[in-house]
Amino acid sequence: xxxxxxxxxxxxxxxxxxxxxxxxxxxxxxxxxxxxxxxxxxxxxxxxxxxxxxxxxxxxxxxxxxxxxxxxxxxxxxxxxxxxxxxxxxxxxxxxxxxxxxxxxxxxxxxxxxxxxxxxxxxxxxxxxxxxxxxxxxxxxxxxxxxxxxxxxxxxxxxxxxxxxxxxxxxxxxxxxxxxxxxxxxxxxxxxxxxxxxxxxxxxxxxxxxxxxxxxxxxxxxxxxxxxxxxxxxxxxxxxxxxxxxxxxxxxxxxxxxxxxxxxxxxxxxxxxxxxxxxxxxxxxxxxxxxxxxxxxxxxxxxxxxxxxxxxxxxxxxxxxxxxxxxxxxxxxxxxxxxxxxxxxxxxxxxxxxxxxxxxxxxxxxxx
Numbered sequence: 001x002x003x004x005x006x007x008x009x010x011x012x013x014x015x016x017x018x019x020x021x022x023x024x025x026x027x028x029x030x031x032x033x034x035x036x037x038x039x040x041x042x043x044x045x046x047x048x049x050x051x052x053x054x055x056x057x058x059x060x061x062x063x064x065x066x067x068x069x070x071x072x073x074x075x076x077x078x079x080x081x082x083x084x085x086x087x088x089x090x091x092x093x094x095x096x097x098x099x100x101x102x103x104x105x106x107x108x109x110x111x112x113x114x115x116x117x118x119x120x121x122x123x124x125x126x127x128x129x130x131x132x133x134x135x136x137x138x139x140x141x142x143x144x145x146x147x148x149x150x151x152x153x154x155x156x157x158x159x160x161x162x163x164x165x166x167x168x169x170x171x172x173x174x175x176x177x178x179x180x181x182x183x184x185x186x187x188x189x190x191x192x193x194x195x196x197x198x199x200x201x202x203x204x205x206x207x208x209x210x211x212x213x214x215x216x217x218x219x220x221x222x223x224x225x226x227x228x229x230x231x232x233x234x235x236x237x238x239x240x241x242x243x244x245x246x247x248x249x250x251x252x253x254x255x256x257x258x259x260x261x262x263x264x265x266x267x268x269x270x271x272x273x274x275x276x277x278x279x280x281x282x283x284x285x286x287x288x289x290x291x292x293x294x295x296x297x298x299x300x301x302x303x304x305x306x307x308x309x310x311x312x313x314x315x316x317x318x319x320x321x322x323x324x325x326x327x328x329x330x331x332x333x334x335x336x337x338x339x340x341x342x343x344x345x346x347x348x349x350x351x352x353x354x355x356x357x358x359x360x361x362x363x364x365x366x367x368x
Contacts, residue, residue, distance in 0.1 A: 057105025122163030192226035192271030251331030259327035269355025
């Protein structure tokens with residue numbers, strides 16, 4: 001037992017003596033705790049909605065006031081007609097549109113059910129279902145209040161719900177395109193993240209350094225497997241998503257391919273940065289996973305970025321997966337083409353240039 005306790009004590013001392021190990025034990029868990037606690041939430045507290053109230057009567061204004069006064073809803077616009085509603089939902093300016101017919105008050109006063117339409121963005125089926133549940137609660141509250149005030153025994157307002165882009169709110173249509181980016185990201189970062197450090201740990205990196213190859217040529221050679229394997233992985237998952245899971249791919253294939261390649265350059269650059277900083281494969285694996293988990297959480301893969309605190313939302317702008325999620329769901333569900341995704345392409349290209357340049361600089365510094 002004495003030998004066992006001595007060995008345990010030695011392991012603790014070896015772990016805590018190393019500065020890098022102490023940082024891994026303390027820093028990343030605290031960061032991930034904060035990221036997960038604030039970002040990984042399925043609660044909706046800021047649902048942007050647009051109002052199309054064609055009813056000149058009191059009931060329409062009362063219903064709009066209930067939505068505007070609800071803590072989870074935020075009215076962003078009032079439109080005179082349905083013209084412009086589609087554009088606001090397409091641009092993600094509004095998650096939900098409340099359309100009140102011109103006969104709403106008249107039907108209620110006549111004791112007839114009044115039609116009420118809610119158009120909701122169904123690209124994120126989980127968010128759409130939660131927002132629809134909140135809206136249904138408000139309408140039920142309005143029904144109860146109107147029935148009590150006017151002695152009505154029937155449901156005054158009847159919801160007519162339409163979910164765009166995902167009519168049946170199938171979670172598979174939302175999740176599977178995101179998995180294309182998730183798995184591609186993991187594979188690419190791991191493959192490129194171990195390329196340099198594997199050579200260094202095996203003792204063959206010094207042999208490469210004495211060859212006539214320049215540092216950027218060595219780095220490009222090590223980046224190529226990650227790009228090729230990542231592209232093949234992405235193509236395979238897209239085929240499985242369409243033909244096995246039945247997720248519609250109604251957008252442009254060139255637009256999807258361009259977005260994936262720009263993303264792979266960014267992911268490869270990040271992996272090479274990790275590989276250049278790590279001294280062993282174990283450190284490389286640890287560094288890759290410490291980066292991957294927050295990047296996936298902050299990408300909008302599972303929870304909307306709009307629900308995250310403002311400071312966390314700013315942090316997502318340096319996450320390449322944020323832009324890929326928009327490209328994947330835009331090409332799969334919305335029918336986007338290259339021109340529709342320019343705003344996502346140029347940040348990815350910029351991140352790719354910066355990450356590859358940083359990886360080259362770090363590799364050169366380790367070589368000197």
